[in-house]
Amino acid sequence: MKLSVPGRATATAVVAAVTLLAGGSIAGAAPAPEPVAIAAAPDIPVANVKAHLTQLQSIATANGGNRAHGRAGYKASIDYVKAKLDAAGFTTTLQQFTSSGRTGYNLIADWPGGDTGQVIMAGSHLDSVTSGAGINDNGSGSAAVLETALAVARADYQPTKHLRFAWWGAEELGLVGSKYYVNSLATSDRSRISGYLNFDMIGSPNPGYFVYDDDPAIEKTFQEYYTGLGIATEIETEGDGRSDHAPFKSAGVPVGGLFSGADYIKTAAQAAEWGGTAGKAFDACYHSSCDTTANIDDTALDRNSDAVAYAVWELSE
Ligand code: DPN
Ligand code: CA
Ligand code: ZN
DSSP, rough: BBOOOOTTTTTHHHHHHHHHHHHHHOOOOOOOOOOBOOOOOOOOOHHHHHHHHHHHHHEEEHHHTTBBBTSSHHHHHHHHHHHHHHTTEEEEEEEEETTTTEEEEEEEEEEEOOOEEEEEEEEEEEEBBBSSSOOOIIHHHHHHHHHHHHHHHHHTOSOOOOEEEESSGGGGGTTTTHHHHHHSOOOOHHEEEEEEEEEEEEOOSSSSOOOOOHHHHHHHHHHHHHHHHOOOOEESSSTOOOOHHHHHHHHOOOEEEEESSSBBBBOOOHHHHOOOOOTTTOOOTTSSTTOTTSSSHHHHHHHHHHHHHHHHHHOOO
C-alpha cells in the first residue's frame, strides 16, 4: 500500500478536507498533511464494458459476422479501441505483422509517466475466430482492459511503475501477435517488464472464477480481490499456455491472469460454489456463432473487470 503525496489524487483532497474539519484547523494554519493510504482502484462501470461489447458486436455484424485475423472486422475492432485510447491521452502504437498471408495488428498503449524500468502490462487478444463475433472470446477481456485503461486516464493515475496496455492480433492462429511482440523486444526491454497480466474470456455465461497459477505475487493480488468479495477462486487448469501470457512467460516475464471458463464442464461442486448450471460448459458458445452479446454473464464480467483494475492499480503503485 502506498502513501499519498498531497495533491496527487482526488482521494487525497477529500481526506485532507475531512482532516481539516475534524481537527478544526483554519485556512492558513493547516496541519502538516498526514500520510494517508490511497491508490484505491476504481469500480469499473460494467455498463461501460458492455457498451464496448455492443460496439464489437456491431463491428462483427457489419463485417461478415466475425472479427477474425486478416478480416475487415479485426481492423475495425483495432480502430475502435485505438480511437478511445488516443482521445484519452495514451501513446498508441500499431504493430503490424503477417500471418497466413494476411496482415495482422497488435495495439500497444503506453500511459505517459512512471518508471519505464518497471513496466506493468495488461493485455487481451482482440481477434475472434471466423465462426463468430467473439464477444466472450475475447471481447470480454479486450473491453475490460480498455475500460481499465480509460479509468487510469479519468483518475489521472500516476503510479510509480509505467503502465502499458496491449490488444493482440491472431491469438486464435496460435498466439501469433503476442509472440511477435515479445520476439521483437530487445532483451533489455523484456527485462524491464515487471509483470504481464492476461485476460482471455472473463464473462463466460456459466462462469467460474479461475486465477492463473503462475507468478505468486500476481496470483495473490487477484486472490486478495476475490477474498474481499467472499468468492472462492480456483486455479486455472483448462489449458496452461493456451493464451498470450505464454510468450511472456517463456521470455522470463512474471505472468498472471483471470479466466471464467471455456468448453470444460462445470462440476456440481463448482455450481454449489459459484451458482450456474452443473453439467454444462462454462461457455457453451465457445468458438461458435452464438458467442454474441447474449453470451455474457454480467456479474462475472463486472467482477472480473473490477479485478483487472484492482490488479493494475495494486501492482503498479
Ligand atoms: N485461448 C483461448 C482461446 O482464445 O480460444 C481460450 C483459453 C484461454 C483456453 C485460457 C484456456 C485457457
Ligand atoms: Ca464494477
Ligand atoms: Zn480466445
